[in-house]
Amino acid sequence: MLQIISLLLENKPGALMRVTGLLSQRGYNIESLTVARTLDPELSRMTIAVEVDPGLRQQVIKQMNKLINVLQATDLTESPAVTRELVLVRVRTAQQTRAAVLKEAEIFGGRVVDSSTEGFAIEVTGDPEKLNEFIDVMRSYGEIEVTRSGAVAIGLENKKLRLQPPVPTRAGNELEENVQ
Amino acid sequence: MSTLMSGARMLLECLSREGVDSIFGYPGGVTLPLYDVLYDHHIRHVLVRHEENAAFAAEGYARATGKVGVCCATSGPGATNLTTGLVDAMMDSIPIVAITGQVTSKLIGSDAFQEADTFGITRSCTKHNYLVKRLEDLPQIIHEAFYVAASGRPGPVLVDIPKDVFQAQGHYQHVTAIHLPGYKVFTEGHTGQIRRAVQLIRLAERPLVYAGGGIVAAGAATELREFVERTGFPAVNTLMGLGALPSTHPNFISMPGMHGSYAANMAMSAADLLIALGVRFDDRVTGRLAAFAPHAKVIHVDIDPAEIGKNRAPDVPIVGDVKRVLIRINQALAESKAKPVAQAESGCRAWWEQIRRWKQEHPLQPVSSDSEIKPQHLMAEIDRLSEGHAIVAADVGQHQMWAAQLIRFNEPRLWLNSGGLGAMGFGLPAAMGAQFARPDKLVFAVVGDGGFQMSIPELATITSFGLPIKIVVMNNGYLGMIRQWQELFYNNRLSAAELDCFPDAEKLAGAYGFKGRTIEKPSELAAALEAAVKEPGPYLLNVRVSPAECVYPMVPAGGAINEMVLGPPQPVAEAAQ
Numbered sequence A: 001m002l003q004i005i006s007l008l009l010e011n012k013p014g015a016l017m018r019v020t021g022l023l024s025q026r027g028y029n030i031e032s033l034t035v036a037r038t039l040d041p042e043l044s045r046m047t048i049a050v051e052v053d054p055g056l057r058q059q060v061i062k063q064m065n066k067l068i069n070v071l072q073a074t075d076l077t078e079s080p081a082v083t084r085e086l087v088l089v090r091v092r093t094a095q096q097t098r099a100a101v102l103k104e105a106e107i108f109g110g111r112v113v114d115s116s117t118e119g120f121a122i123e124v125t126g127d128p129e130k131l132n133e134f135i136d137v138m139r140s141y142g143e144i145e146v147t148r149s150g151a152v153a154i155g156l157e158n159k160k161l162r163l164q165p166p167v168p169t170r171a172g173n174e175l176e177e178n179v180q
Numbered sequence B: 001m002s003t004l005m006s007g008a009r010m011l012l013e014c015l016s017r018e019g020v021d022s023i024f025g026y027p028g029g030v031t032l033p034l035y036d037v038l039y040d041h042h043i044r045h046v047l048v049r050h051e052e053n054a055a056f057a058a059e060g061y062a063r064a065t066g067k068v069g070v071c072c073a074t075s076g077p078g079a080t081n082l083t084t085g086l087v088d089a090m091m092d093s094i095p096i097v098a099i100t101g102q103v104t105s106k107l108i109g110s111d112a113f114q115e116a117d118t119f120g121i122t123r124s125c126t127k128h129n130y131l132v133k134r135l136e137d138l139p140q141i142i143h144e145a146f147y148v149a150a151s152g153r154p155g156p157v158l159v160d161i162p163k164d165v166f167q168a169q170g171h172y173q174h175v176t177a178i179h180l181p182g183y184k185v186f187t188e189g190h191t192g193q194i195r196r197a198v199q200l201i202r203l204a205e206r207p208l209v210y211a212g213g214g215i216v217a218a219g220a221a222t223e224l225r226e227f228v229e230r231t232g233f234p235a236v237n238t239l240m241g242l243g244a245l246p247s248t249h250p251n252f253i254s255m256p257g258m259h260g261s262y263a264a265n266m267a268m269s270a271a272d273l274l275i276a277l278g279v280r281f282d283d284r285v286t287g288r289l290a291a292f293a294p295h296a297k298v299i300h301v302d303i304d305p306a307e308i309g310k311n312r313a314p315d316v317p318i319v320g321d322v323k324r325v326l327i328r329i330n331q332a333l334a335e336s337k338a339k340p341v342a343q344a345e346s347g348c349r350a351w352w353e354q355i356r357r358w359k360q361e362h363p364l365q366p367v368s369s370d371s372e373i374k375p376q377h378l379m380a381e382i383d384r385l386s387e388g389h390a391i392v393a394a395d396v397g398q399h400q401m402w403a404a405q406l407i408r409f410n411e412p413r414l415w416l417n418s419g420g421l422g423a424m425g426f427g428l429p430a431a432m433g434a435q436f437a438r439p440d441k442l443v444f445a446v447v448g449d450g451g452f453q454m455s456i457p458e459l460a461t462i463t464s465f466g467l468p469i470k471i472v473v474m475n476n477g478y479l480g481m482i483r484q485w486q487e488l489f490y491n492n493r494l495s496a497a498e499l500d501c502f503p504d505a506e507k508l509a510g511a512y513g514f515k516g517r518t519i520e521k522p523s524e525l526a527a528a529l530e531a532a533v534k535e536p537g538p539y540l541l542n543v544r545v546s547p548a549e550c551v552y553p554m555v556p557a558g559g560a561i562n563e564m565v566l567g568p569p570q571p572v573a574e575a576a577q
């Protein structure tokens, strides 16, 4: 089973590399990774789906939490969370199957984002498993091209965010001492 | 009120404020603006002869004092040459700050002359690293770098500075606070867990303190000593922790692990409680993990939460500064009337008697012979002159293990060695850094004939600064540790293990302007070492020792630590006719 990791990290150059470095260093292959900024533009939210030995999952989370750019790393694999993904599928389809394709898209809650004589571009969001099914169904209608966003997840429990308060610098302290 | 200054000057301003007195470094094209300011600055620049040694010297400085060591290199090859020292500092949790020059900002990414992706390359070699893109960020970054290097679990931090940032003019802004919201430093330790630890300590019958480099890093030697004296518990110090409890302390048993003592390893294996303080259950200590301390409950105190449960799941995990935690445990023990069971006459006596028996059965003994100098004899002589007070910087190999076994250290920060990385070439430059930091101290560099030959260029630095280091080469004519493994595990097929050429020590030292000598007779050893120590300047003593010696006890890789090989295989007696 994939481990789903949610990270809150500083939106800084190199922050992504530090996180992925911890995984690549251990030879883990990242299935998907999404990252975008949060309400606070100085922070990003990242979701990683990665194959990790169950016995090492805790260690990976701890190592991520140690990264200075990471405010919080949480394992969502077994805790209450919602995981969603978006897929864009372009399907070439013949005149006579257009109606059927639209019907299927509707069943999966999809939205047609482009339509041409060649076929459709359809957007579907949902559980990654469900998207697999949708892709299989579309494939049965003709040639398809697929772009998936990768999983995005949100935990359903309130996790306390423990942040380090500012620390006075030694240099600053000495300065004050000098002033006194 | 602030004055306009260049980035280079601003950097030195920040370093001064951090209390830096020495930088170990090597200049290059992009750091020339910095070197121009260093020209008449009060911070001393020590020109080493290779950047790797700048990092090792900064480590030696940090290891000997606990202060942050500073090294500096140019872009490209300068920065890549630093990496071994950075990884070494990472493995042993040593606080250093490395400053590297980078090509001018607008050339970054263009394969400019001497460009390397230092920020990317050193990501995994450092606790944290920075690429400075704007001069106004420089003071904040430098003070952050020092804070990160020295706080929590210490480690190396690198700051990569493009040439144009060194050259730009700006106003120095005082940095009064560090704000790193994601950098969690846990210090206090959980009260409930500390209470549970004290309960286990009370109930233990065969307790053992397993103390490591964390005690040294935390400056917790006094608290450790109070703990063992209060409880009467026996203690082992790991390779990184030697000196944490004085080697002469009656409760000290010695070092555990692959080349640990029989008593230490047997005690680990029989203990019913391990009080693990600032250690990481390294494979060189635990041997086969599944068979390690099988009867023991474990209390594990470490400032790094990722160390807790990494190799051995503890019964009582305590994330915190080991000094703070020990103070509270000692307090709890002082306040309670009930004494630990093991301290009560009967329990204590049985366990201690057992440990004494193990010590007597197979002591770590300074072997000697009349015809050749035994490596153990050499270490015993160094021990005699040091009396537990000298700084000993070791290189990596057999000599390192014998030194760790036989030289006593009565304080922390005297024994300097590359524990986690095992980087040959560490010993001599680390001794330099230590001697700069502690000019008053007798400093030995105890190195192998292999590792010494990785460090020879630094003899020039030693001469330049007149560092009175006593370089003792344990010359066995081999990459001894390689030979030992080939002898024991590869049918004695000695492949690339022999060092058939070694320079004439007297001429070599003479060429650099100081005294040197080679000895090979056991009868010369004591006087030669004494003469080296008496010499006011540096001294190179090349000691030819018996080549065929192996380090024992030895736990073969993958073995349980109580399955030690205690000595060479006995020759099979010839069948009687």
Ligand SMILES: Cc1ncc(C[n+]2csc(CCOP(=O)(O)OP(=O)(O)O)c2C)c(N)n1
Binding pocket: B395, B396, B397, B398, B399, B400, B422, B423, B424, B425, B447, B448, B449, B450, B451, B452, B474, B476, B478, B479, B480, B481, B482
């Ligand atoms: C940089 C580096 N390269 C290789 C090794 C592997 N290695 C470990 S011990 C050793 C032999 C060291 O020989 P010497 O310096 O003569 O010390 P001795 O073991 O003989 O005391 C080697 C090659 C290492 N630890 N570090």
Ligand SMILES: [Mg+2]
Binding pocket: B397, B448, B449, B450, B474, B475, B476, B477, B478, B479, B480
């Ligand atoms: Mg050798």
